[in-house]
Amino acid sequence: MNNSAFSQSLLDKLGPEAVITTPADIAPWLSDFRGMYKGQAQAVVRPNTTDDVATCIALCADARVPVVPRGGNTGLCGGATPDTRSDNVILSLDRMHAIRSIDTIGNTLVAEAGCILGNLRRAAADVHRLLPLSLAAEDSCQLGGNLSTNAGGVNVVRYGMTRELVLGLEAVLPNGEIFHGLHTLRKDNTGYDLKQLLIGAEGTLGVITAAALRLYSRNDVRVIVLAAVDSPQQALHLFELLFERSGPRMQAFEFFTAECVDMVLAQTDGLRQPFADRHPGYVLIELADTVDEASLRTLVETVIGEALERELCADAAVSESIAQVNSMWRLREEISEAQRADGPHLKHDVSLPIASIPAFMASVGERIVKQQEGIRQIVFGHFGDGNLHYNLSRPLGAPRDFFAEHGARLTAEVLDEVMRYGGSISAEHGIGQLKREYFSRYKDPLDIRLMREIRKCFDPHGIMNPGKIF
Structure with a gap:
């Protein structure tokens, strides 16, 4: 069946309000938001119901689309x-945005993707x-994407990754069958806990x-506490103390270097140096509880006082207002946007x-x-759960296409070192297209073989999100 005939079959089954086939209307759906990738598609389908999703995928399965x-x-x-x-x-679930139920006794929320x-x-x-999952993109990202990439965010140290928040799933399999696993x-x-296979699978199953x-x-x-530290090692000693003293009240422990702050201040209005002196690194700690504020503040001030006495930080400031809380968090949250404004990285x-x-x-x-001399190392991350964003910006004055020539070599240096320490090349962003080569290079061959066999079991014709992960 040619593209025109297949697109017409989608229109016939799902209706014109759910199917986009005009090239000009499809065009905005073909690129990622960073502009790194651009593909092609014959149609965009925006179903209203799970049954419509099943109808679309069944048609695609029959035609090997x-x-x-x-x-x-x-x-x-x-x-x-x-x-x-x-x-x-392209299958978008943006019209499936109903909250089906909220249960304040069982403490569950059932929502569409x-x-x-x-x-x-x-x-x-x-x-x-x-709902503890919290990301910088939370006002634009969708639940389905969070689930498909097993998103992390700032609260992992207390609540875990996305998969640890999931009790049940509903999904449409590659043959059009509906997986009814939406249990609470x-x-x-x-x-077998089949839902866990779908979480983090990036739409391939x-x-x-x-x-x-x-x-x-x-x-x-x-x-909120913003602490200045002299080294990453000092930051980890501070983490150890806070974890011991505050228990589950600590829900974020974020580290960023002085270079991150310099870039944020250069690119962002309304912020200033957090302390009188510039320090090699900073830690942002959030503690939260259901007790009264005075009790939590007393705990925080006691622990931070001990940390200063033991020289586990060089300086510290405890938030006094919501405005100060937001200002402290902005120093951390604006890093990615500041680096984007600075140029390719x-x-x-x-x-x-x-x-x-x-x-x-x-x-x-x-x-x-x-x-490469002059490379700016913009390092930040969720220290409390081992997730590091080890980003590199081009040397000052270097051309914008600097990484087109040097990027692959520098990435190999970083990831080789990650593996030497027993780490992972992807903490919370997935593999997608960007990391396929490195996934094949660094992942254990047995892991890859088993994953391929699982994928073939779910999707023998390879129609689901081809070119991703593998």
């Missing part, structure tokens, strides 16, 4: 962008509950259409054994400097 699931298009690895085959069908994450967080807050049970030991998520009590009492989303982070930063820094 590739399906590219797409969420909010906030991914950094090209996982939701089609390849250059003209017969691709097209829901914006920030809207879900606000819906939970409205019934005095917390806390305990279910009836064989099927399309997640809805999820049942865990909710937690709202922690409205928040205290290399992103490395890696994870490491937490205790190995200081040694890794020292050794990889030496490797980078030997390879």
Whole structure:
């Protein structure tokens, strides 16, 4: 069946309000938001229901037409962008954005995959509950994309990755069958936990259409600490103390270097140096609880006082107002946007054994400097869970296409060192198109073989999100 005939079959089954076939209207759906990848497609399908998703995928399966699931298009690895085959069908669940239920006794939320994450967080807050998944892109990313990449975010140290928040899933498999796993049970030991295969699979095993998520009590009492540190090792000693003293109240422990702050201040209005002196590194710590603010503040001030006495930080400031909380968080949250404004750069989303982070930063820094003088190392991340964003910006004055010539060599230096320390080349952004080569190079061959066999079992004709991961 040619593209025109197949597109007509989609229109016949799903209707013109759900199917886009005009090239000019398809064009905005063909690129990732960073402009790194651009593909082709014969149609964009925007279903209203899970049954419509099943109808679309069944048609594609019968005709061997590739399906590219797409969420909010906030991914950094090209996982939701089609390849250059003209017969691709882009499947967007942006019209499936219903919250099906919120249960404040079982503490669950059931929502469709097209829901914006920030809207879900606000819906939970409205019934005095917390959905802890929190990302910089939460007001544009969609739940389906969060699930498909097993997103992390700033609260992992307390609540875990996305998969740890999921109780059940509904999904459409590559043959058009609906997987009815949308359970809210806390305990279910009836064989394999099939939902976990779909989480983090980047749409290669099927399309997640809805999820049942865990909710937690709202922690409205928040205290933020911004601490200056002389080294990553000092930051980890501070983390050890805070974890010991504050227990589960600590929900974020973010590290960033002085170079990050310099770039944010150069590119962002309304912020200033956090301390009188410039320090090699900074740690932003958020503690939250349901107790009164005075009790939490007393705990924080006691622990930070001990940290200063033991020289586990060089200076520290405790938030006194919501405005100060927001200002402290902006220093961390604006890093990615500041680096984007600075120009083309290399992103490395890696994870490491937490205790190995200081040694890794020292050794990889030496490797980078030997390879290319003047490279600016913009290093930040979720220290509390071992996730480091080891980004590189081009030397000052270098041409904008600097990384076109040097990027592959520098990335290999970084990832070689990650593997030497027993880390992972992807912590929370997935593989997509960006990391396929490195995935094949660094992943254990047995792991890859088993993954390929699982994918073939789910999708024998290879129609689901082709060219991603493998």
